[in-house]
Amino acid sequence: MTSTYVPLESTKFATNHQREWAKGLQAQITSGAKYAFVNADTPHELFHYMDVPLVTNQWWSAIIAAKQLSEYYFDYMETLGFHDRLARYSSLPLIAELEGDRERQPWGGLPKPSILCARQSADDHQKIFSLWAERTGAPLFLLSSPAVPDPHPEWWRLARSDWESFYGSDRLDLMVAEFEALVEELEKLTGRPFDHDGFARYMEAINEQERIFEEASEILASAPRSPIRISEQIPNVMIPQWHRGSEWALSHARRFRDELAERVRAGSAVVENERIRMMWIGAGLWFDTSFYSAFEESHGAVFAWSMYLPFAADGYIREIKGDPLRALAARVSAMNEQLHQPPWVNSWLVEQAKKYRIDVALMLIPEHDRFSGHGSLFAKKALEEAGVRVIEVWSDMVDKRQWNRDEMVARVSAVLDAVLAEKGV
């Protein structure tokens, strides 16, 4: 049923670009260039714009996991005296650093960063980054994270242009002040001044990129059958997102959107006889991405949705309104929270499930990364009430010790059998 599936040309372009970029970054930083080590929900835009190369904690974590090293490091973590219920996705790079054997690590390990940056969205992020700072002696820049006290559920409708009242002026004032302090640090680091007008243009370019991704998401959602696997969606979105606003990123976003449109026009599908549409909720299953195609042949079931593509539009497009730093604050000040906290996560997932005509959702619940797990059961209930079957996947994005693929395939298959029976197939 899936033997005719041909990967996108765009995927090759994206992964080649990332490989070259990674090589360049590796060469840059291992030859002593200043670089930043930052969490995913920090304002990457400021680092990019100031030409400070950055390594993202969660990206580096996925790289380590993809090299099948997570098991070793998490076992090692316990020998250091850290207990086994602490966060994993956000801590894997730290543990690799503490372990210290650079030869074992990808790239022969990372040199000392010039600056560390984390947002206090999760309670443990500052602890993890503080240990990084102690270990490496690098300065740590923390961004505070007061909550939105009265979150409107339909954040994706309000956050693009009504962000001032939606996120709250007091929160935005604070975040802008913290950005300004960060910009000062980056100016010191690079020896060059921050150009506000140039930054406004850069922010406009990012908005343009995310609008292209929005079009891509619309194409996927409305296609009669899913034309690509999510294992291809993810790199085609995330690689440009790591380079957002660059010429290459915009051009790639267009290439990806156009190739999708062409596939749909040509009637291509992952599964010729698509019977069940599924969504994968949560971050990627980085150590076993082939799982995403495990039910195509057996059940005609395809993963049609992963958060990365639709979130590119809803999570990133923020009208500039003549104040690019404030617009950036609106983008960053609840970035991760929108994916994990009620009412935001449950409302958005239901909206997306309807839009993508989802039958079954697999929900990754990482119990050791509590911030990413909170709100899961609210979301599950909301999806079920919207007619979606939900399978809880109690596992982790990077720790395969808790992952039993055969068992999971059996669990999912049983549900898919029932769905097919209901559909009279």
Next chain:
Amino acid sequence: MPQPSPFESRRAAGSRLEHAFEARDRNQPAASLPRIGIFGNGFPETLVAAAGGVPVHLSMGQLSEKTAIDEIIEPFVDEEVRIFLNRLMNGEFADFLGIVFARDDAPALVAYQYACEWVRQGRAPAAVPPMFLWNLVHATTPAVERFNAIQAEKLFDFLNRIGLNRPDDQAIAEAAAAEGRRRKALERLGASGVSGTVAMRWRNAGRFMTAGEHADLLDAALGEIEGGARGGLRIGVIGSPLLSPASYELFEGFGTIVCDWQPWGAVWPGPGNDKLTLPEILRATAADPSCPRIAPTTAFRTALLDAVTEARCELVLCQLAPTDDTIGWEIPAIASALGERGIAFVNLGFREPDQDTWHERAAALISAKLEARK
């Protein structure tokens, strides 16, 4: 009418404190004032008192009956949140005028968000009181100070909206003075030579009454005691929130708890409570190093190590809630720093649902450590 003897007064005050501790948020304060629920450390109770309310902590109660909200609470959510949410949806806080949640106390944010969402979805009983998120940021930059001042204004708006006074400078100073009396009484308690178990109970009893009543009861219960050091090994307790007298008694089978630096220990009341002006209250609260989210990040561990060192602890015990995701990051560094200071350290690990099993394991670990040091 004969006056009660000093001994009888002391005994009555002690009983009153014991009763308040046992009753928790069901305790009836002497003052007949509106009660405002508090969830979490990091909120200066002075501000509620200044508005004419009694701040009463709601995170320490017992579960009576599960409600429908239980099904959406993940197993990794802190137990105090689960209990609170079930009780809230069971109408147990219907007699509170409002509830304030301290955002920077990890369980409190989850409690607030889950409660609000259940209410928004129309699944909550009508008896859920108005809720307020106290968004104070624990840092000391000028931008944070401006932000925190706005949060105080929002709090005052909320208190006013639910029927309390908007605190003015004089009311704040008066409430802070009562907190000052409480602080002095708690200092006497710490130096009185009572056991760490009793000190924990009598201190936390104050979470369910006014600061003035707490100070009066402590003063009366301590009477003319001039204090005196209790003998035995000097013990420090750190880790997750702990409220079990049985655990304290177990620990004190090995000595005396002289430093209680866990969230439900002597870090409460927060350092902002007895400051006389609003800016001072906010500044001191924001600089409270016992908050795990404090910036700079090193302040937490430094303050903890200073506390156990100043208390001349010989043994530090660390115990963890099964849901811990913060203090666990500190444990290796704390163990190492204590080792350098010659202070024994035992990580008792996660508390278990069966208290006897957990106590048996804890006692064995402590005994083994002490035996090894002989």
